[in-house]
Amino acid sequence: PGPAGTVVTTFATRGRAQLVGEPSGPPIEETVASVMPYAHRSLAGWRAVHSVWTVFARLAEPVLAATAQRIVASAKGPREKARALYRFVVEQIDDEGALADDPGLVLARRRGSRAVLFLALSEAAGLPAELWMARPRTRGEGPPAPSAAEQLSYPLVHLDLPDGALTIDLGSRHAPFGHLAPEVRGVVAMVVPDPARQAAVGATEFVIVHRGAF
Numbered sequence: 001p002g003p004a005g006t007v008v009t010t011f012a013t014r015g016r017a018q019l020v021g022e023p024s025g026p027p028i029e030e031t032v033a034s035v036m037p038y039a040h041r042s043l044a045g046w047r048a049v050h051s052v053w054t055v056f057a058r059l060a061e062p063v064l065a066a067t068a069q070r071i072v073a074s075a076k077g078p079r080e081k082a083r084a085l086y087r088f089v090v091e092q093i094d095d096e097g098a099l100a101d102d103p104g105l106v107l108a109r110r111r112g113s114r115a116v117l118f119l120a121l122s123e124a125a126g127l128p129a130e131l132w133m134a135r136p137r138t139r140g141e142g143p144p145a146p147s148a149a150e151q152l153s154y155p156l157v158h159l160d161l162p163d164g165a166l167t168i169d170l171g172s173r174h175a176p177f178g179h180l181a182p183e184v185r186g187v188v189a190m191v192v193p194d195p196a197r198q199a200a201v202g203a204t205e206f207v208i209v210h211r212g213a214f
Contacts, residue, residue: 043190046149047205050192053100054131057120058194061104068124078161081125082168083177089118090173099131099155114170115155122159132156132167134189134209143188143206152190154183156209167209184209 071088072081097112103120106112115131122129134154135144144151157168169180189209 042146043143043149043152043205046152047190047192050099050131050133050190051194053098054116054119054192056102056104057116057131058123059120060124061120063104064107064120065124067107068121071121072125077163078127078159079163079166082122082127082159082161082166085118085121085125085127086168086170086177089114089121090170090175093117095171095173113155115157118157118168118170122157127159127161130158130160130194131192132158132189132207132209133192134184134187136183137187138183141187143190154181154189156180156184156189158191158207165210180209186210 068085071084075081075084092110093106093114094111095114097106099113099116101112101116103112103117106114106117119129119131132155133152134156135142135152136154139151139153140148155170157170159166159168166178167180168178169175169184171181172179175181187209189207191205191207
């Protein structure tokens with residue numbers, strides 16, 4: 001008998017075959033590290049992949065255009081338009097998903113990549129924008145090696161406004177407009193250009209992230 005009148009039964013079986021799981025393989029880190037040198041990975045290739053992923057953010061979808069114009073209707077000047085778009089995105093959108101998200105779906109579902117939606121709304125509002133993929137300080141300093149291109153993982157949106165450049169971090173719902181997370185201040189970021197003008201980007205492949213609103 002067990003506690004409170006319960007009955008505890010113990011089974012002891014010997015000499016009977018059992019099904020067991022197969023031995024596990026080596027850790028994924030050991031396997032991936034061994035094949036990376038033969039995968040011909042490059043930072044340019046990583047950059048091109050992100051450029052293709054964000055192609056939908058460059059399309060002038062009617063719903064996105066109408067939403068952008070409604071959000072910035074009372075804003076005076078490009079910076080105030082950017083501020084209004086920022087507040088809408090961080091307050092209305094749950095940040096999840098991938099950069100390949102369709103911004104129209106992100107808007108409809110109210111969840112997905114904030115960076116992709118902000119990029120699309122900025123373009124629709126007449127604010128030319130660039131996606132920057134920063135390497136957080138926690139992942140290292142300077143440009144990563146080609147085999148570690150995935151360390152360029154922190155999305156930022158850069159606006160070149162008439163009254164000064166502005167880099168937008170959409171990772172926090174409660175951060176003020178223009179705030180950058182400490183781990184991406186002063187770090188290296190990869191510029192992801194508009195596919196239509198990728199060939200003209202030239203030497204601006206990497207930039208240093210600076211605080212732009214304060």
